Amino acid sequence: MTIIKTIFLIILLLIFPLYASSQPQSFIEVGKFSIEKIESKIPSDWKPLTFKKIERHTTYSLVKDEGTIVVKAVSESSASGLVREIKIDPKEYPIVQWRWKVENVLKKGNVHMKKGDDYPVRLYITFEYDSSKLNFLEKVKFEAVKLFYGQYPPIAAINYIWESKAPVGAFVPNPYTDRVMMIVIESGLSRLNQWVNEERNLFEDFKKAFGYEPPMISGVAIMTDSDNTGEQATAYYGDIVLKKNVRIQE
Numbered sequence: 001m002t003i004i005k006t007i008f009l010i011i012l013l014l015i016f017p018l019y020a021s022s023q024p025q026s027f028i029e030v031g032k033f034s035i036e037k038i039e040s041k042i043p044s045d046w047k048p049l050t051f052k053k054i055e056r057h058t059t060y061s062l063v064k065d066e067g068t069i070v071v072k073a074v075s076e077s078s079a080s081g082l083v084r085e086i087k088i089d090p091k092e093y094p095i096v097q098w099r100w101k102v103e104n105v106l107k108k109g110n111v112h113m114k115k116g117d118d119y120p121v122r123l124y125i126t127f128e129y130d131s132s133k134l135n136f137l138e139k140v141k142f143e144a145v146k147l148f149y150g151q152y153p154p155i156a157a158i159n160y161i162w163e164s165k166a167p168v169g170a171f172v173p174n175p176y177t178d179r180v181m182m183i184v185i186e187s188g189l190s191r192l193n194q195w196v197n198e199e200r201n202l203f204e205d206f207k208k209a210f211g212y213e214p215p216m217i218s219g220v221a222i223m224t225d226s227d228n229t230g231e232q233a234t235a236y237y238g239d240i241v242l243k244k245n246v247r248i249q250e
Helices: 003-014 136-149 202-210
Strands: 027-031 047-049 059-065 068-076 081-088 095-102 122-127 156-163 171-173 180-187 196-201 217-223 232-243
Touching: 027 081, 027 217, 068 217, 095 122, 095 156, 156 202, 180 196, 180 202, 196 202, 217 232
Parallel strands: 156 180
Antiparallel strands: 027 232, 047 081, 059 068, 068 232, 081 217, 095 196, 095 232, 122 156, 122 217, 171 180
């Protein structure tokens, strides 16, 4: 993933956030793909994310797989995503659940290197700008970005990824910026061609990654990209939900 992709992704995820946590509820359906209509092309409340210097775009479509409507992504040396701008308090909704399926991993994928920064699936979550977490020079950089784009970029982002070789559970700073933490959720070939249910405590992951409690979530994206590796990837995304961390009273 190039630095241009990273910058544009975090900017677009910040613009016009939807205040999803205004009404108390036990969960928020960030991506309710299963109730969509196939003829809609892409899910409601989501929009395409493309990059000016990347001509080849990943193809996203709504398809029925094993009786459920999901998002299918096909990348052929390409990169683009689907994004939803949404504002959620991760302290109130710390648990993120989703499911995904991949047909192949990328042979040249490498989370530690710029030229290997491609993944068959990734769930990308950004967090609002918070000046209290920045030093003087960092504030100057953020002000410069705001001057150019009209919005502050997020303070940080987390990528949950399916890696090619890195061990599951690894936290790796993105090779382009240490404000994006890559967290390896799946790795390798053993779970190809099967739906895998995932659950993470986003709040705790952020604290481990960056050393402080996360500010508000500003956006969520899904992305399948293979432009750096020049390979092909086919993958599927199921529903995405953020939940309260409900503990059973003994």
